[in-house]
Amino acid sequence: MITPFRIFVVEDDPWYGKILHYYLSLNPDYQVTLFRNGKDCLAQLNLKPNLITVDYSLPDLNGAELFRQIKNTDPTLPVIIISAQSDIHTAVGLLKMGVSDYLVKDDNTKDLLWNAVIRIRETQSLRQEVERLRQELGKKYEFGESIKGNSPALKKTFTLIEKAAKTTINVSITGETGTGKELVAKAIHYASERKKQPFVAINMAAIPSELLESELFGYEKGAFTGAVTRKIGKFEEANKGTLFLDEIGELEPMLQSKLLRVLQEKELTRVGGNERVKLDLRLIVATHQNLAELVKKGSLREDFYYRIIGLPIELPPLRHRGNDILLLANFFLEAFAAENRFPPKHLTKAAKEKLLSYGFPGNVRELKAIIDLASVMSDTDLIEEADIRFNAVRSKEDFLSEEKTLKEYTAFIIQHYLQKYNNNVQLTATKLGIGKSTIYKALQEKEVELL
Numbered sequence: 440m441i442t443p444f445r446i447f448v449v450e451d452d453p454w455y456g457k458i459l460h461y462y463l464s465l466n467p468d469y470q471v472t473l474f475r476n477g478k479d480c481l482a483q484l485n486l487k488p489n490l491i492t493v494d495y496s497l498p499d500l501n502g503a504e505l506f507r508q509i510k511n512t513d514p515t516l517p518v519i520i521i522s523a524q525s526d527i528h529t530a531v532g533l534l535k536m537g538v539s540d541y542l543v544k545d546d547n548t549k550d551l552l553w554n555a556v557i558r559i560r561e562t563q564s565l566r567q568e569v570e571r572l573r574q575e576l577g578k579k580y581e582f583g584e585s586i587k588g589n590s591p592a593l594k595k596t597f598t599l600i601e602k603a604a605k606t607t608i609n610v611s612i613t614g615e616t617g618t619g620k621e622l623v624a625k626a627i628h629y630a631s632e633r634k635k636q637p638f639v640a641i642n643m644a645a646i647p648s649e650l651l652e653s654e655l656f657g658y659e660k661g662a663f664t665g666a667v668t669r670k671i672g673k674f675e676e677a678n679k680g681t682l683f684l685d686e687i688g689e690l691e692p693m694l695q696s697k698l699l700r701v702l703q704e705k706e707l708t709r710v711g712g713n714e715r716v717k718l719d720l721r722l723i724v725a726t727h728q729n730l731a732e733l734v735k736k737g738s739l740r741e742d743f744y745y746r747i748i749g750l751p752i753e754l755p756p757l758r759h760r761g762n763d764i765l766l767l768a769n770f771f772l773e774a775f776a777a778e779n780r781f782p783p784k785h786l787t788k789a790a791k792e793k794l795l796s797y798g799f800p801g802n803v804r805e806l807k808a809i810i811d812l813a814s815v816m817s818d819t820d821l822i823e824e825a826d827i828r829f830n831a832v833r834s835k836e837d838f839l840s841e842e843k844t845l846k847e848y849t850a851f852i853i854q855h856y857l858q859k860y861n862n863n864v865q866l867t868a869t870k871l872g873i874g875k876s877t878i879y880k881a882l883q884e885k886e887v888e889l890l
């Protein structure tokens with residue numbers, strides 16, 4: 440059954456009231472109630488009307504006063520004022536106070552009212568839809584739900600996400616490609632008090648530098664050729680919510696200083712404009728680079744670095760997350776099976792070993808692609824070793840091109856195995872065919888660490 444759309448009509452002129460009542464009631468979805476004065480209407484607000492039309496000059500309260508009292512009870516309830524006089528000042532004043540529409544009594548009123556009600560209903564249903572989607576998104580990104588993993592390295596990340604979510608501190612997330620930086624940024628947003636406000640993401644590396652400024656700060660009509668209307672930038676879009684700047688290390692120094700100013704002054708001016716727009720947002724930046732190194736190299740301004748660093752969160756590469764590889768593999772197997780409506784497939788022992796012995800240069804994103812492909816390639820309900828195919832771009836040459844010393848490569852390999860086998864020194868020594876003492880020595884000399 441369709442829930443009726445309840446309209447209260449407040450009108451002291453009995454004849455005009457009847458006309459409005461009759462006319463609006465022509466739509467069978469509308470349930471219209473007529474009141475002769477403001478007080479009676481206020482007394483019935485508990486019936487939860489969806490819309491109220493108010494005659495501006497009532498015997499007990501004037502329209503503005505009645506509107507104020509309605510707003511006190513329900514700030515989101517739309518009110519249309521209908522007035523016998525066309526007084527621009529009163530109309531502007533009322534619209535500024537937040538009335539949904541101001542109509543003048545003349546031959547067109549009933550048509551204008553009809554259209555106004557339709558517009559208000561559309562806005563209300565869009566609002567409800569946005570709210571529903573927002574709640575759904577919130578659930579999707581609850582970090583217990585969205586970020587899968589049990590490894591000690593990832594658990595540290597969970598603690599930091601919680602700390603970040605409780606405050607408004609800026610956050611900087613570092614980690615190799617595909618480690619889940621954007622996922623973590625969303626998890627922080629949706630666990631924070633700003634969760635009902637927008638989460639806006641932009642990748643600094645994906646936009647040509649000459650367009651980036653107007654993309655971030657917006658522009659006024661006529662700011663440059665082609666600027667035919669005003670455009671709001673990402674900062675304004677994210678106002679009251681969270682702005683996620685991905686690949687922040689790619690930002691040119693000139694834009695770094697502009698951004699720094701905006702962050703310090705907490706306001707911006709659109710390109711080609713003068714108006715100052717106040718900002719209140721949480722900034723989360725992400726990069727696969729080491730920001731402190733970029734400062735040393737001179738490509739990142741130091742003052743900018745201190746502005747954005749906030750709470751640093753370092754995401755471990757997948758190869759350092761031990762059994763999380765299998766946990767995630769099963770999660771992706773189930774998700775792919777559900778999406779394609781077949782029962783989940785299972786990994787054979789050999790397939791599991793193949794996954795565990797791989798380095799995943801593309802991290803979780805790569806694992807997902809491998810599992811999706813394996814689900815398609817396997818003809819039974821088992822994923823065999825042969826169904827697991829690695830198509831990584833990173834090669835042995837990439838690894839060797841890092842030009843580390845032999846000692847550094849050794850430490851790198853020991854660290855990798857320690858993390859893979861959950862800090863089990865005995866198992867790491869066996870796998871690498873070395874003595875435990877070599878590992879203890881490396882630990883003592885802080886060449887490697889237990890994470």
Ligand SMILES: Nc1ncnc2c1ncn2[C@@H]1O[C@H](COP(=O)(O)OP(=O)(O)OP(=O)(O)O)[C@@H](O)[C@H]1O
Pocket residue numbers: 585586587588614615616617618619620621622623685727767803804807
């Ligand atoms: N712990 C995790 N649990 C479940 N899914 C994950 C996890 N980490 C990453 N993913 C998934 O892996 C994919 C890549 O994640 P995301 O885009 O957040 O990585 P990123 O670090 O931001 O990558 P890039 O640096 O390339 O932008 C996404 O589909 C994401 O949902």
